[in-house]
Amino acid sequence: MALESKTPKGPLKDKWTNHKNDINLVNPANKRHIDVIVIGTGLAGGSAAASLAEMGYKVKAFCFQDSPRRAHSIAAQGGINAAKNYQNDGDSVHRLFYDTIKGGDYRSRESNVHRLAEVSASIIDQCVAQGVPFAREYGGMLDNRSFGGVLVSRTFYAKGQTGQQLLLGAYSAMSRQIGQGHIKMYNRHEMLDLVLVDGKARGIIARNLITGEIERHSAHAVVIASGGYGNVFFLSTNAMGSNVTAAWKAHRKGAYMANPCFTQIHPTCIPRSGDHQSKLTLMSESLRNDGRIWVPKNLDDVKAIREGTKKATALSEEERDYYLERRYPSFGNLVPRDVASRAAKERCDAGYGVNKTGEAVYLDFSAAIQRYGKEKAVVMHIENPSESEVIRLGEGVIESKYGNLFQMYEKITDHNPYKMPMMIYPAVHYTMGGLWVDYNLMTTIPGCYAAGEANFSDHGANRLGASALMQGLADGYFVLPYTIGDSLAKEIMTGHIDENGPEFIKAEAEVKDRLARLCNINGTKTVDHFHKELGKLMWDHVGMARNSEGLNKAISEIKALREKFWKEVKVPGTPDSFNQELEKAGRVADLLELGELMAKDALTREESCGGHFREEHQTPEGEALRDDENFTFVSAWEWTGDASEAKLNKEELTFEAVELKQRSYK
Amino acid sequence: MANENLNLTLKVWRQNGPNNPGRMETYQVKDISPDSSFLEMMDVLNNNLIETGKDPVAFDHDCREGICGSCSMFINGEAHGPDRGVTTCQLHMRKFKSGDTIHIEPWRAKAFPVIKDLVVDRSSFDRIIQAGGFISVNTSGNTVDANAIPINKEDADKAFDAATCIGCGACVASCKNASAMLFVSAKVSQLALLPQGRVEAEDRVLNMVHQMDEEGFGNCTNTGACEVECPKGISLENIARMNREYASALVKKG
Numbered sequence: 001m002a003l004e005s006k007t008p009k010g011p012l013k014d015k016w017t018n019h020k021n022d023i024n025l026v027n028p029a030n031k032r033h034i035d036v037i038v039i040g041t042g043l044a045g046g047s048a049a050a051s052l053a054e055m056g057y058k059v060k061a062f063c064f065q066d067s068p069r070r071a072h073s074i075a076a077q078g079g080i081n082a083a084k085n086y087q088n089d090g091d092s093v094h095r096l097f098y099d100t101i102k103g104g105d106y107r108s109r110e111s112n113v114h115r116l117a118e119v120s121a122s123i124i125d126q127c128v129a130q131g132v133p134f135a136r137e138y139g140g141m142l143d144n145r146s147f148g149g150v151l152v153s154r155t156f157y158a159k160g161q162t163g164q165q166l167l168l169g170a171y172s173a174m175s176r177q178i179g180q181g182h183i184k185m186y187n188r189h190e191m192l193d194l195v196l197v198d199g200k201a202r203g204i205i206a207r208n209l210i211t212g213e214i215e216r217h218s219a220h221a222v223v224i225a226s227g228g229y230g231n232v233f234f235l236s237t238n239a240m241g242s243n244v245t246a247a248w249k250a251h252r253k254g255a256y257m258a259n260p261c262f263t264q265i266h267p268t269c270i271p272r273s274g275d276h277q278s279k280l281t282l283m284s285e286s287l288r289n290d291g292r293i294w295v296p297k298n299l300d301d302v303k304a305i306r307e308g309t310k311k312a313t314a315l316s317e318e319e320r321d322y323y324l325e326r327r328y329p330s331f332g333n334l335v336p337r338d339v340a341s342r343a344a345k346e347r348c349d350a351g352y353g354v355n356k357t358g359e360a361v362y363l364d365f366s367a368a369i370q371r372y373g374k375e376k377a378v379v380m381h382i383e384n385p386s387e388s389e390v391i392r393l394g395e396g397v398i399e400s401k402y403g404n405l406f407q408m409y410e411k412i413t414d415h416n417p418y419k420m421p422m423m424i425y426p427a428v429h430y431t432m433g434g435l436w437v438d439y440n441l442m443t444t445i446p447g448c449y450a451a452g453e454a455n456f457s458d459h460g461a462n463r464l465g466a467s468a469l470m471q472g473l474a475d476g477y478f479v480l481p482y483t484i485g486d487s488l489a490k491e492i493m494t495g496h497i498d499e500n501g502p503e504f505i506k507a508e509a510e511v512k513d514r515l516a517r518l519c520n521i522n523g524t525k526t527v528d529h530f531h532k533e534l535g536k537l538m539w540d541h542v543g544m545a546r547n548s549e550g551l552n553k554a555i556s557e558i559k560a561l562r563e564k565f566w567k568e569v570k571v572p573g574t575p576d577s578f579n580q581e582l583e584k585a586g587r588v589a590d591l592l593e594l595g596e597l598m599a600k601d602a603l604t605r606e607e608s609c610g611g612h613f614r615e616e617h618q619t620p621e622g623e624a625l626r627d628d629e630n631f632t633f634v635s636a637w638e639w640t641g642d643a644s645e646a647k648l649n650k651e652e653l654t655f656e657a658v659e660l661k662q663r664s665y666k
Numbered sequence: 667m668a669n670e671n672l673n674l675t676l677k678v679w680r681q682n683g684p685n686n687p688g689r690m691e692t693y694q695v696k697d698i699s700p701d702s703s704f705l706e707m708m709d710v711l712n713n714n715l716i717e718t719g720k721d722p723v724a725f726d727h728d729c730r731e732g733i734c735g736s737c738s739m740f741i742n743g744e745a746h747g748p749d750r751g752v753t754t755c756q757l758h759m760r761k762f763k764s765g766d767t768i769h770i771e772p773w774r775a776k777a778f779p780v781i782k783d784l785v786v787d788r789s790s791f792d793r794i795i796q797a798g799g800f801i802s803v804n805t806s807g808n809t810v811d812a813n814a815i816p817i818n819k820e821d822a823d824k825a826f827d828a829a830t831c832i833g834c835g836a837c838v839a840s841c842k843n844a845s846a847m848l849f850v851s852a853k854v855s856q857l858a859l860l861p862q863g864r865v866e867a868e869d870r871v872l873n874m875v876h877q878m879d880e881e882g883f884g885n886c887t888n889t890g891a892c893e894v895e896c897p898k899g900i901s902l903e904n905i906a907r908m909n910r911e912y913a914s915a916l917v918k919k920g
């Protein structure tokens with residue numbers, strides 16, 4: 001099938017406005033007869049469900065948690081970008097657009113990214129109107145901070161809980177619509193299949209996670225906003241339940257998966273401490289505003305630190321290697337995530353890692369504490385403050401900015417980050433890949449849309465910090481409510497979709513059959529066992545650095561693991577009851593198919609770009625080396641009936657407004 | 667810092683469904699790293715149970731970093747266990763000693779019926795928010811500029827502090843009356859402190875309190891147990907503010 005992006009004609013900056021003017025509208029009276037299913041209540045799904053319901057559509061929303069407020073977006077820490085230029089530092093829609101395209105290493109669609117930048121300012125207005133308590137300055141105006149890969153301050157934040165506050169905003173907008181009966185909310189429900197009628201997405205099969213009952217739900221369109229699939233690596237910063245199932249079911253029904261191998265490994269996470277770990281914890285990128293990253297210059301010091309005979313604080317400035325500042329003087333500690341992560345790996349591979357496992361670098365706040373302490377003393381008219389006074393004041397400022405993150409760090413590691421530098425290491429964090437969508441956010445299945453992290457749209461090969469929240473809310477508040485009308489306008493005469501049609505009955509039977517199969521294997525190994533094995537294969541071969549030998553190995557071993565899973569997994573209990581192991585088993589089964597596709601995608605992409613680093617393709621200085629001539633396209637994989645035989649389709653990317661350059665943050 | 671791995675006796679509440687009687691069951695877990703979290707210890711227990719052909723213990727969890735509000739265990743008589751200012755998922759095993767016996771129960775409140783084992787139904791909280799925990803503004807892209815209404819930093823910070831409630835329900839579980847006042851007052855306060863939220867403040871507080879009563883939560887008798895156990899440090903000040911808001915709304919609107 002040819003991939004049509006449906007990008008509107010005309011100059012880049014007019015495309016969205018023109019498109020909105022041309023798009024089909026649905027008359028308010030007709031909207032009441034149109035059903036839309038939204039899978040997911042994170043920033044993307046929550047904002048979409050609320051907005052669509054406000055417009056008059058009949059919405060059914062689903063999440064697997066016990067409340068829409070607990071979607072994984074709640075955990076986002078650092079902030080959300082918007083081209084408001086409140087700081088008067090030269091920001092603009094164009095600059096946000098350009099930074100995002102460049103940050104994504106020129107592997108995203110210009111038109112989508114420009115639209116994202118255009119609507120970004122409205123997001124902040126909307127959220128403030130909803131009562132989202134963003135951080136403010138003393139004058140009462142909104143405060144901003146900086147994130148990696150940019151030279152302006154455009155990030156809005158609410159301490160280290162920005163995602164929570166934004167999600168609660170969307171949740172309250174949803175709650176208002178639920179209360180008014182415009183959204184029917186299905187908590188503790190998991191979508192287990194997409195139902196197509198005459199080639200169009202017409203509903204889903206869902207499992208009620210309390211009773212185990214299998215339900216059919218019909219609609220005129222289905223929006224998949226089910227989040228990212230970083231948990232394919234087992235250890236990631238994602239919530240435990242984050243998974244690919246909803247997107248994967250759509251994929252198996254005909255929706256293409258785009259750039260599945262584009263994974264973001266975040267540079268600042270709490271390092272692994274042992275095998276007991278079930279997840280990794282992010283330390284927000286915002287910390288790189290004030291924290292400096294370093295390892296010792298001398299291997300002797302590294303050894304002493306690992307053995308516990310020397311403390312980080314005992315090393316003088318000359319004995320420290322601030323390697324990001326050294327390698328990238330222009331962006332320093334604020335280089336994009338992919339660059340920062342690889343640099344940490346490079347130092348640790350060279351033997352400079354500062355913890356027992358050799359996989360940790362320092363993130364040090366002592367300079368910032370000094371600087372803020374002195375500034376504060378001036379503001380408070382304290383003359384000649386003592387050293388301890390400065391530190392106390394400085395720590396106070398740091399606490400007001402990052403208090404919850406520091407507390408989280410201390411609870412997990414039992415170390416006080418105000419006194420000792422944090423130890424951090426890269427971890428899997430975000431998936432740029434996802435369901436392929438056109439300009440209208442529609443997948444290759446008519447009537448099936450994808451929003452938020454579940455789609456591939458805006459971040460190319462690397463996402464900039466604070467841009468996922470922006471994208472999720474842009475999709476849900478400002479894009480989908482318009483673009484979905486284009487296809488729904490054709491549905492006003494369709495009438496209710498029959499949930500008892502043969503397609504629903506067949507899909508339900510297949511779902512039940514699969515659940516029964518999982519429960520009947522009755523093998524000897526737990527679901528976690530397989531998930532961990534998969535995660536290790538992914539991290540070792542499809543992680544921060546990839547090469548053809550490793551990828552080939554991953555492909556064959558994941559396939560073998562999948563076969564073993566279906567023979568040896570043990571899922572206790574029955575399908576028709578509350579059964580958390582069964583939920584996990586279904587998700588891991590899908591991740592076992594996805595993992596292979598990710599490896600295949602990484603193998604096919606014979607270049608390095610953004611988070612995708614192929615060791616065969618690097619500059620002499622070890623930077624990622626793109627191949628624009630041969631790889632300026634989106635890989636869109638088509639399901640063929642066999643998880644090992646996916647077919648590659650390409651969407652060629654054309655750039656009109658920006659010139660393709662080798663990224664440089666030096 | 668304790669480095670030794672722990673051997674523990676767990677007494678865990680098992681209950682098959684809302685209408686089944688529950689009971690405490692005793693289990694042993696061995697070799698638990700003090701660096702692991704409480705839920706990681708529960709993972710070990712569950713994998714042991716599965717491997718020996720038994721039914722694993724059901725419990726809610728998702729983010730495992732103290733923000734989603736899913737996890738909800740009553741540990742040794744305290745909501746979220748012995749540590750202060752943390753959720754169950756942030757509680758680490760270094761807070762326990764080898765040989766300890768740990769009692770693990772679900773939240774107990776009429777308005778939070780048990781679904782299975784440690785999993786309870788907290789949808790009553792959602793319904794309270796649906797009754798008024800929002801500002802009535804449609805998505806439009808035409809709302810006023812975010813900086814058009816400056817908000818005094820002190821109010822903004824207080825609103826933020828109230829808004830950090832994670833909806834876990836520990837306040838209810840800790841209260842001898844199973845009152846939801848801390849939870850409800852946190853949302854009422856957040857929105858009452860902001861100019862955008864003032865417009866509907868009266869209806870909001872009346873509707874939310876009405877719904878709270880409908881759901882069967884108990885009365886507040888100012889014992890303050892909720893504040894002590896709240897993982898997010900939501901302050902009793904919010905309850906006082908809500909009481910004021912409620913009283914004045916009642917006078918105006920009856």
Ligand SMILES: Cc1cc2nc3c(=O)[nH]c(=O)nc-3n(C[C@H](O)[C@H](O)[C@H](O)COP(=O)(O)OP(=O)(O)OC[C@H]3O[C@@H](n4cnc5c(N)ncnc54)[C@H](O)[C@@H]3O)c2cc1C
Nearest residue numbers: 040041042043044064073078079191227452453466468469
């Ligand atoms: C720790 C952390 C910190 C972050 N910090 C930032 C930040 O500061 N700034 C930033 O921009 N981005 C940040 N991100 C990224 C950002 O949070 C996510 O990309 C974004 O929130 C994803 O939102 P979403 O709406 O697409 O999906 P999610 O919030 O993941 O929501 C997914 C929803 O889908 C539902 N669902 C999934 N599968 C099914 C199914 N089969 N059936 C029914 N329902 C289903 C879930 O219940 C849930 O409601 C962070 C991410 C992490 C992990």
Ligand code: SF4
Nearest residue numbers: 831832834835837896
């Ligand atoms: S007030 Fe505290 S204890 Fe109660 S629900 Fe909110 S966060 Fe939990």
Ligand code: FES
Nearest residue numbers: 728730735737755
């Ligand atoms: S699991 Fe999210 S708060 Fe504990």
